[in-house]
Amino acid sequence: MYDVFIKGGVLVGAPEQRKGRGRRPSAEVRSEVLNATARLLLNGGMRAVTFERIAKESGASKTTLYRWWPSPGAIAAEAYFASSEPMLEFPDTGDLHADLVAQLTAFVDLVSDEKRGRPITELIGTAQIDPKVAEAWSRTYALPRRELARQRLQTAQRTGQLGAEADLDLMVDQMWGACYHRLLILKVPLKDLNIDRLVTYSLRAAG
Amino acid sequence: MYDVFIKGGVLVGAPEQRKGRGRRPSAEVRSEVLNATARLLLNGGMRAVTFERIAKESGASKTTLYRWWPSPGAIAAEAYFASSEPMLEFPDTGDLHADLVAQLTAFVDLVSDEKRGRPITELIGTAQIDPKVAEAWSRTYALPRRELARQRLQTAQRTGQLGAEADLDLMVDQMWGACYHRLLILKVPLKDLNIDRLVTYSLRAAG
DNA sequence: CCTTTTATGAACACATCGTACATTAAAGTG
DNA sequence: CACTTTAATGTACGATGTGTTCATAAAAGG
Numbered sequence: 001m002y003d004v005f006i007k008g009g010v011l012v013g014a015p016e017q018r019k020g021r022g023r024r025p026s027a028e029v030r031s032e033v034l035n036a037t038a039r040l041l042l043n044g045g046m047r048a049v050t051f052e053r054i055a056k057e058s059g060a061s062k063t064t065l066y067r068w069w070p071s072p073g074a075i076a077a078e079a080y081f082a083s084s085e086p087m088l089e090f091p092d093t094g095d096l097h098a099d100l101v102a103q104l105t106a107f108v109d110l111v112s113d114e115k116r117g118r119p120i121t122e123l124i125g126t127a128q129i130d131p132k133v134a135e136a137w138s139r140t141y142a143l144p145r146r147e148l149a150r151q152r153l154q155t156a157q158r159t160g161q162l163g164a165e166a167d168l169d170l171m172v173d174q175m176w177g178a179c180y181h182r183l184l185i186l187k188v189p190l191k192d193l194n195i196d197r198l199v200t201y202s203l204r205a206a207g
Numbered sequence: 208m209y210d211v212f213i214k215g216g217v218l219v220g221a222p223e224q225r226k227g228r229g230r231r232p233s234a235e236v237r238s239e240v241l242n243a244t245a246r247l248l249l250n251g252g253m254r255a256v257t258f259e260r261i262a263k264e265s266g267a268s269k270t271t272l273y274r275w276w277p278s279p280g281a282i283a284a285e286a287y288f289a290s291s292e293p294m295l296e297f298p299d300t301g302d303l304h305a306d307l308v309a310q311l312t313a314f315v316d317l318v319s320d321e322k323r324g325r326p327i328t329e330l331i332g333t334a335q336i337d338p339k340v341a342e343a344w345s346r347t348y349a350l351p352r353r354e355l356a357r358q359r360l361q362t363a364q365r366t367g368q369l370g371a372e373a374d375l376d377l378m379v380d381q382m383w384g385a386c387y388h389r390l391l392i393l394k395v396p397l398k399d400l401n402i403d404r405l406v407t408y409s410l411r412a413a414g
Numbered sequence: 415c416c417t418t419t420t421a422t423g424a425a426c427a428c429a430t431c432g433t434a435c436a437t438t439a440a441a442g443t444g
Numbered sequence: 445c446a447c448t449t450t451a452a453t454g455t456a457c458g459a460t461g462t463g464t465t466c467a468t469a470a471a472a473g474g
Contacts, residue, residue: 023469023470023471023472024470024471025471025472026471026472050460050461050462051461051462051463052460052461052462053460053461062462062463062464063464063465066462066463066464
């Protein structure tokens with residue numbers, strides 16, 4: 001009862017015109033919920049992400065949201081992962097120092113950018129109060145990224161650029177943690193951080 | 208109209224029995240608000256800290272709260288600072304490595320403890336969404352503590368235990384940042400962190 | 415075609431937000 | 445001491461958000 005067209009094998013709906021009761025395909029609902037949540041998160045921050053507004057924005061009913069997600073934060077985290085690009089590989093040019101500087105610079109650029117960085121900061125903030133968000137963030141975002149960095153360091157150990165006894169997790173904690181420390185705790189501009197020196201320190205430390 | 212006694216020169220009120228309208232001494236109101244907020248924060252976390260509940264718990268009216276504080280988070284931050292011990296000095300035994308390990312160990316013990324650490328974690332989380340909390344946390348807690356650590360490192364530079372060209376802020380970011388990284392981002396147990404090695408790395412890095 | 419699954423609108427009691435109002439008492443001033 | 449200013453008071457309000465219940469309707473899948 002709502003307009004549906006088939007274009008190149010892809011179903012294209014016009015859900016915003018839809019009236020009346022009834023069930024819609026789960027995938028469509030899900031996608032609209034995540035889109036609406038991403039929009040709310042981007043425009044109004046986490047304070048705008050509530051069950052009520054997501055329901056209004058997405059057209060989904062509150063009942064549906066409560067059935068599938070435990071908290072607004074959980075939807076926000078999922079919406080963020082769905083709308084951001086999949087994780088890049090950790091580049092390996094053979095030059096460990098340069099690769100680490102490149103990755104850290106990209107990270108700092110991302111979180112320093114007012115528009116792109118704010119959802120990240122706010123989601124991390126929400127994670128400190130909502131365990132569901134914490135679990136999602138750690139499992140989907142933070143731990144996989146640490147693993148990528150760790151693997152790059154392991155490769156460097158095999159090629160002899162890095163000592164075999166180096167504590168790789170600790171190195172990652174030091175480098176990324178230094179950035180997060182300024183971003184979340186001190187709230188000082190990240191542009192003053194000397195990334196090249198940060199990498200130099202961490203590599204020299206581990207031998 | 209409410210019972211007031213003087214004991215040893217100190218005014219002792221019985222505000223919980225107080226009925227009727229009228230103004231109470233500002234200091235008393237303030238102190239009760241902060242006490243009530245600290246209680247709420249400790250028992251129910253930041254989710255329990257609302258203007259409404261603080262008003263009910265403290266006996267102060269909502270109007271008063273709105274007049275003096277911009278957000279529940281701001282009251283929570285102030286209540287936390289008021290109820291926690293004033294900042295300790297950074298010890299200087301002459302042994303830089305040992306002093307850093309001692310401070311970091313105390314810090315890790317504090318934030319790892321479920322009871323004492325949760326308010327800290329949740330306040331840092333709130334700071335990512337509420338700028339007033341961020342400002343209070345950075346100014347009252349984080350920046351002064353970094354300054355203490357920095358001064359200890361400066362002393363070490365004068366005694367020659369640390370190279371003159373070492374980037375002290377970066378060292379602090381590395382050491383404390385590594386802890387925060389595990390606490391806030393990765394959400395992995397801090398007890399697995401080798402603090403001795405962390406300090407060794409950071410000192411070796413800076414020369 | 416028929417059954418199961420799942421989304422739907424409507425409604426509810428409740429908490430919280432943020433603000434407004436007239437009232438009243440403490441603190442400061444003469 | 446009386447008088448003025450300042451600031452906290454109870455009450456009330458509309459708006460928003462929470463979390464749940466209910467009967468109903470439509471898609472999915474055999």
